[in-house]
Amino acid sequence: MPETLQPFLHDLELVFRAPTQAWSERDGQIRAATAGPGAPGASVCGVMHSDVRVLSEAILAVDGREPEPAGSWRDDDGRLVAVGLPRHVDGPGADPTARVLRARRVEAGLVEEEIELACATAEPVTAVVSVALAADFATMEAVKSGYATAPLAAVPAEGGLAWASAGGAVGEVTAVVEAPGAVVDLTDPARPVLRWTLTAAPAEPARASWRLAAEDRAAVVRGAAGPAPEAWCVPRPTADVRLARFLDQSLRDLAGLRMSLPALPGREFLGAGAPWFFTLFGRDSLWAARFLLPLGTELAEGTLAVLASFQGKRADVESQEEPGKIMHELRRAALTLHGENLSLPPIYYGTVDATPLWLCVLHDAWRAGMPDDAVERLLPRAERALAWVAAGVRDGYLTYLDTSGHGLANQGWKDSGDAVQFRDGRLAAGPISLCEVQAYAYEALVHGAELLEAFGRQGSDSLGTAPSQLRDAAAALAARFRGDFWLEDALGPYVAIALDGDGVPVDTVTSNMGHLLGTGLLSAAEEALVARRLVEPELDSGFGLRTLATSSAGYWPLKYHGGSVWAHDTAIAIRGLVLSGHSAEAARLAEGLLKAAESFEYRMPELHSGDPADGPGRVSRALPYPAACRPQAWSAASAVVVAGALGKL
Structure with missing residues (x-):
């Protein structure tokens, strides 16, 4: 022990x-x-x-x-x-x-x-x-x-x-x-x-x-100065008392997670979660802001601006900083976790997905009504981010590999050491190309081109950011993906979680494929295949999507990224199912998250156990993952996605 x-x-x-x-x-x-x-x-x-x-x-x-x-x-x-x-x-x-x-x-x-x-x-x-x-x-x-x-x-x-x-x-x-x-x-x-x-x-x-x-006096973040956005405070009566309570508790929690930087007091973002992640995180803060866009664009605007203020300017192995890259996490001092060979600098850029996600949220916020002048102020940063994404996919995929020796070994949202494994339990060796990251990149390239054209910007031919170059790069990425990532087993076709460093598809069935829906990377027929696969019992626990299917040797319902359920992960799939026209599957997963929320008195935790709600070994309520943060911003924000999928928002 x-x-x-x-x-x-x-x-x-x-x-x-x-x-x-x-x-x-x-x-x-x-x-x-x-x-x-x-x-x-x-x-x-x-x-x-x-x-x-x-x-x-x-x-x-x-x-x-x-x-x-x-x-x-x-x-x-x-x-x-x-x-x-x-x-x-x-x-x-x-x-x-x-x-x-x-x-x-x-x-x-x-x-x-x-x-x-x-x-x-x-x-x-x-x-x-x-x-x-x-x-x-x-x-x-x-x-x-x-x-x-x-x-x-x-x-x-x-x-x-x-x-x-x-x-x-x-x-x-x-x-x-x-x-x-x-x-x-x-x-x-x-x-x-x-x-x-x-x-x-x-x-x-x-x-x-x-x-x-x-x-x-050394704090790098502080609490938000003003009240929560008015739209967060409006009661939303619904015949489903569970949903009303889930929304109410989640928006209260989100109001308490609002933060700002001492240097940018008027720009708010959400701290990722209590107690361990009470600070700015790239992907977490971005996904939470994206989920909340139906309630207004103020949070997205603040999150985008704050992250833009830290956009990478140089190449640095220790921090994983690169020009144009969006950061992963901000701390008051270096973070060293004993016994985990992990030591991160105060500003750490070890994330492969925050940069394309930043671009996707900028586009979505613009479409949701973010003022044009606010969007235009961020376009120079967007062009730098587009250059980073375009360079990454020019001849292949967006990949990651920790070269410092003490950073995050996995740099997607599933960032634990055993998160990317083959069906037989072997760990994949890097550089790793995650399936969902390619979908974010595709969406970022296409929507980045749309943004540049809408605001009369030409991009840079030398950096590959002219709108036509961005669209060409996206089309080439989709063609490569279609040939490299699709696999088939007894239940039919599915998307591999990743390619390993040798280009071999990592053959586990995972929730990651749900992130591809609605991004444009897949055809309608391919989206239908993914939608069907997501609601198979090996992934759908009845309380949300398991991170890793029960068909994998490494599955265990209490593994952090190896069988547990993360609310935000399921919410991303729900959102994609709605966007791609699979409303029945979306409603089914939304109902599962609602049942899970009820199990936790509507303060949705970071993650919970992947034990099944139906069938052998069934449990009557979602069981906790005992070390889970609670509340967690993107878990709380999933209430808005659930409400939307159930037609109540």
Whole structure:
């Protein structure tokens, strides 16, 4: 068993507002450790601000004992409300006649908690309510890797106490706690305690509160300044209560994931997901913005502009930067995940698909009503991106290969080390040419030519970006693809996930082929073949598409990209099915995602198990992938795709 394990998330509660997130157990307690084999001392619980855990413990007690949990929920204001029963201060009898209510609210850089002691006893109840705190200032990668870290010493501050980082990997981060009316006990500076003596009487509850303010002077992202787009806030009544709840919860979550850059405060994008991806990601932010285009173009405009500001200018092996390329992820510092031979610079370009996707979203946003002047400002960046795509497909395909030795081995959306494998379980060797990336490239070339012509731009003959050259390159790509990627098995024709470094088709049946629909790469007849294959039981779990079909040796329902279900992946296929005229198949997959959302109280996780809803081994509800982020931007945005496919948007 490994020394450390990534913490599970599925049984935890979250309150968040980018770039701040508060994770706790369901009873509201923020514990520094959770019990579990293989992960002693490891927990994600705490308050994370800008990829630093500024609070690792907040344990409430009444007269020195934790109240027994009685339930928790998220209220209409997004707060986590937890109820505890301190039965040791009750009156006589079986009825619990005292209770503690704890309500936690999060804003950018701020966590506020209100505590209420109430009773129905014959006499008033007086008790000491305490909150024991700790702060370890662990980096996100240390938390994700399952490392237990020692708490730092707090110091007195006006109205409370404070912690400050000592530099190093964390940089200049501070956390200040204010606790009106509390006695602040710093006997053990590493484990300070806030104490209030409260007296509650029937119909006269007693209250206390504390708040934490966090600041990171090295932050590269920050929370959005203004409100969410108005279209996100309009209730959408529908006869299907599940769909209404899915849309409502998803749009609330998306509002909380809105971010901006300090240098571009008016340009918003979506952080990819909590807790590990609370920052700008190329493909994730682009797909989420694309899904949300039916609700307006503001988010797409901001996402495109922010990513354009990081567009590659030079060739660099370490960061995988190349001229014209769109970046993969942005961090406050280098990202090193222990035990994974992974070390990424703060701005990392190791993605093969973000550049064509950027072009596709620019075109779609223009068609959806993005102002012409906003589009025109981005066209010089579009021409550079088109040059990168055109160069990649000039004689072959868009491929990837990590040449740094410590970057992402796989650079499509399925980026785990075993994501591209043959049906017998062998891993494919690079350079890898993914099927869906060629579809994005085809679409980018054709729509890029359309954009240039619409705005009177000629492109560059020398770079291969003249509109006629782009269309010719797209047609040649489609012809090559048709000859190289199609395979057949007992169930009929299908598209290989990729070609390996020798040009051999990787013969597993995967969800990737769903991304080809509606891009123009396939003929109508070919799209019909893909549509039929997507709803075969080997791929369609009944709760969404499996990433890898059950016919593969490497299949397992709890493998990250080897049999699990990703909501956004299924949503891309649904979107393509609608665009290509396969509405029945689209509705079937949409219904599956809706059933999955119901299983997770409509806060759709990053991914879930690929166990079947019907047939042998069936489960009655979608099962969690325990380490999945929740919420995840593109998973939440899939609600809009589902609503559209079901004719409710």
